[in-house]
Amino acid sequence: MEGWSLTGGAPRGSDGGALSVSQAVQYAADALDSISQLTVLGEVTGFRGPNAKSGHCYFQIKDASCAVDCIIWKGAYAKRSFELRDGMQVQFTGGFNLYKATGRMSFVARSFTLAGEGLLRQQVAQLAERLRREGLMDPERKRKIPAFCTRVAVVTSFSGAVIDDVKRTLRRRNPLVELVCVDAKVQGEGAPAQIADALERAAAQRPDCILLVRGGGSFEDLMTFNDEALARAVAACPVPVVTGIGHEPDTSICDMVSDRRCSTPTAAAESVAPTMADLESVTAAREQRMVAAMSRSVADASASLDASASRCVRAWSAYVGRLSLALDAFAARPCLQGPRSFVDRRRFELEQGAERLDAACARSFERAGAQFENLAPRLRAVESHIASFRHELDLAGTRLGRAGERQVQSRAASLGGAAAALDALSPLKVIGRGYAIARGERGVVSSVAAVHPGDGIAVLVADGTIEATVDSVRLDADRL
Amino acid sequence: MAEYKNVDELTYKEASTELELIIRGLESGEMELEESLASYTRGVELLASLRARLADAEQKVSLLVKNDEGADVLVEGSAADTSDELRL
Numbered sequence: 001m002e003g004w005s006l007t008g009g010a011p012r013g014s015d016g017g018a019l020s021v022s023q024a025v026q027y028a029a030d031a032l033d034s035i036s037q038l039t040v041l042g043e044v045t046g047f048r049g050p051n052a053k054s055g056h057c058y059f060q061i062k063d064a065s066c067a068v069d070c071i072i073w074k075g076a077y078a079k080r081s082f083e084l085r086d087g088m089q090v091q092f093t094g095g096f097n098l099y100k101a102t103g104r105m106s107f108v109a110r111s112f113t114l115a116g117e118g119l120l121r122q123q124v125a126q127l128a129e130r131l132r133r134e135g136l137m138d139p140e141r142k143r144k145i146p147a148f149c150t151r152v153a154v155v156t157s158f159s160g161a162v163i164d165d166v167k168r169t170l171r172r173r174n175p176l177v178e179l180v181c182v183d184a185k186v187q188g189e190g191a192p193a194q195i196a197d198a199l200e201r202a203a204a205q206r207p208d209c210i211l212l213v214r215g216g217g218s219f220e221d222l223m224t225f226n227d228e229a230l231a232r233a234v235a236a237c238p239v240p241v242v243t244g245i246g247h248e249p250d251t252s253i254c255d256m257v258s259d260r261r262c263s264t265p266t267a268a269a270e271s272v273a274p275t276m277a278d279l280e281s282v283t284a285a286r287e288q289r290m291v292a293a294m295s296r297s298v299a300d301a302s303a304s305l306d307a308s309a310s311r312c313v314r315a316w317s318a319y320v321g322r323l324s325l326a327l328d329a330f331a332a333r334p335c336l337q338g339p340r341s342f343v344d345r346r347r348f349e350l351e352q353g354a355e356r357l358d359a360a361c362a363r364s365f366e367r368a369g370a371q372f373e374n375l376a377p378r379l380r381a382v383e384s385h386i387a388s389f390r391h392e393l394d395l396a397g398t399r400l401g402r403a404g405e406r407q408v409q410s411r412a413a414s415l416g417g418a419a420a421a422l423d424a425l426s427p428l429k430v431i432g433r434g435y436a437i438a439r440g441e442r443g444v445v446s447s448v449a450a451v452h453p454g455d456g457i458a459v460l461v462a463d464g465t466i467e468a469t470v471d472s473v474r475l476d477a478d479r480l
Numbered sequence: 481m482a483e484y485k486n487v488d489e490l491t492y493k494e495a496s497t498e499l500e501l502i503i504r505g506l507e508s509g510e511m512e513l514e515e516s517l518a519s520y521t522r523g524v525e526l527l528a529s530l531r532a533r534l535a536d537a538e539q540k541v542s543l544l545v546k547n548d549e550g551a552d553v554l555v556e557g558s559a560a561d562t563s564d565e566l567r568l
Contacts, residue, residue, distance in 0.1 A: 148493065148496075150491060150492060150493050153544075158543075164560065164561070167539070167541060167559065167560035168560040168561070170539065170560075171539040171559060171560035172560075174537075175537040175538055175539040175559075176492050176533065176534075176537045177539075178540045178541075178542075179539070179540070179541045179542070179557075180542050180543075180544055180554065181541065181542070181543050181544065181557060182543075182544045183543075183545075201544055201552050202544065204552065205544060205552075205554070276534055276537070279534055280534055283527065283530050283531060283534065286499055286500065286503055286527070287527055289503050289506075289507065290499075290502070290503045290506060290520065290523045290524075290527070293503060293506035293507045293509075293516075294506055294516065294517075294520045296509065297506060297509065297511065297513060297516045298513070300509065301513045
């Protein structure tokens with residue numbers, strides 16, 4: 001370049017005097033163009049987004065002592081991976097440019113990336129987004145932490161003040177909470193792995209929850225809690241995890257995936273147990289409830305007892321009333337009212353009976369007397385009949401006597417003749433002359449055929465009977 | 481009726497839970513009088529125990545450390561220092 005020397009003297013005009021503005025600006029522009037591509041780290045300021053008409057971005061970048069205008073052409077800005085915002089630390093790559101019409105120098109960035117904490121924040125945001133999409137931050141994943149955790153594990157560094165803060169907070173708030181403290185490095189190389197290991201060891205102690213706490217620090221200090229492996233360990237921990245990392249408004253990924261996020265370690269410690277005063281008021285309220293319920297029970301029982309008693313009394317008096325009515329009815333009966341009446345009635349009945357008997361007897365006698373008087377004339381009438389019958393009877397007697405005599409006389413005469421004849425014919429007369437009559441079992445034996453040898457026979461003779469046995473029989477042919 | 485465990489053997493939470501159940505039972509009004517009296521007696525015992533524990537509570541702190549064999553063991557730790565309580 002003519003007349004240009006970085007070490008030499010200033011260029012001069014053609015007339016050896018002053019340069020025109022154009023010459024001077026061109027001179028400067030050439031000088032800027034000669035600077036090769038630069039990468040500049042600066043903080044974005046005055047950024048208002050792409051120009052509405054042109055689409056180019058105009059803003060400034062600065063550091064502690066200097067600032068420079070910065071331009072990103074529309075085409076370059078379209079290739080961005082994040083939105084620029086004021087305050088961001090960004091690395092811009094490009095070169096200087098001088099706008100000759102105004103003589104203003106700008107840095108024209110062809111590309112830009114986040115730098116330092118900004119870069120870290122971007123990476124953290126991307127990780128958070130990924131884990132959120134996986135569902136690790138879903139509200140329904142968050143486990144319920146008991147209102148009163150009586151056994152609490154604390155995972156933090158023993159070297160910091162945080163462990164003492166937690167102990168002191170819970171001692172003051174609720175000394176019934178038993179603490180199991182687990183030491184772990186909370187920043188620097190290897191801290192995430194140590195914390196993940198400490199969480200696992202703490203969970204094995206079966207606490208009600210685990211406090212994962214750390215005091216405040218720079219963004220870089222808190223990067224431990226943005227570690228993906230540690231975030232996954234927190235989400236997978238079998239015991240609910242309460243985080244209190246840094247100070248409000250720090251939020252780490254561990255906070256996002258934990259079951260409860262508190263803004264500070266102290267707030268985390270306070271969130272796991274009620275105060276002693278709360279417990280005392282709960283206990284007092286329970287005592288009241290219990291006493292009230294018991295009183296109600298007793299009052300109910302007593303009321304039901306009273307009701308039973310009055311029912312009992314009513315039932316008893318009704319029963320007694322019934323009995324008393326029945327007794328009154330009995331008492332009103334005449335027999336009990338006056339025993340004499342009973343006798344009187346019987347006497348009245350007896351008297352009535354006697355009167356009826358008297359009357360009946362009198363009537364009976366009267367009737368019998370009348371009948372008796374009627375009988376005498378009838379009896380006298382019958383007497384005359386009897387006299388005539390007696391006379392007839394006398395006559396019949398006489399006639400019967402005479403007829404009988406006649407009958408007897410004639411029969412006596414014929415009987416005498418028959419007796420004489422009979423006497424003449426009597427077998428006894430024959431027997432008297434020596435004849436005998438033999439009798440067997442079947443009567444008079446008149447044939448030898450009527451007896452058999454051995455038969456017994458009775459032989460009737462004139463003066464008695466001879467018992468004999470047949471020896472033999474013989475038929476005399478000449479007497480046939 | 482269930483046998484009651486010795487109150488001293490219960491943790492604060494167990495005693496507290498049992499007390500709440502007893503109160504609910506009493507409040508239901510479905511217990512026999514004898515049963516509710518027994519429950520009430522037990523409730524009074526639990527209440528007294530809970531009150532005593534609230535009054536005498538002392539912080540228990542243990543540290544989980546690895547022993548020589550590398551296994552986790554609990555060792556007694558110191559409770560919070562109270563000398564600076566005014567500062568808090």
